[in-house]
Amino acid sequence: MESQTYDSLPRVPDQWMDIVKAQVAQLWPVVDVPHIRGGGGGAGGGGMLPVSKNKWQHPNPNFGLLTRWKTGFAKGYKTIGDLKTHWAGLGDYVTPNDHSGNEICLKCQLTGECKIGCGRSNSHLACGDDVIAKLHQHLDHCGVPN
């Protein structure tokens, strides 16, 4: 007695298997991680991760700052330049420095993203609590709601 079970299934020609094997090889190419430079400073993007051709993402952003920026964004603070416009602190508008004396990239710390080639990429790093407190104070002076 002959079983018809397998005969009801379409047969895969050997040629197809070769094609499938070739495609499988393409699905797992050898990953060659490109070494992307931040440009200018020669310090790469600090601790930032490249997310696209011209954008870095902060690998470890401070969520308190991100949340506050979002709150400010809803109140009309659309760009980092708007902070300067709303500056109400003593003297001229000054961007806070990090421990190394670099001007902190506010865009990076407040939005969690920055452009590749940013001139302040040296500060694209996770901040200590004291620096974060300083950034909150900066936002206070710019009238950003907490």
Ligand SMILES: [Zn+2]
């Ligand atoms: Zn930046």
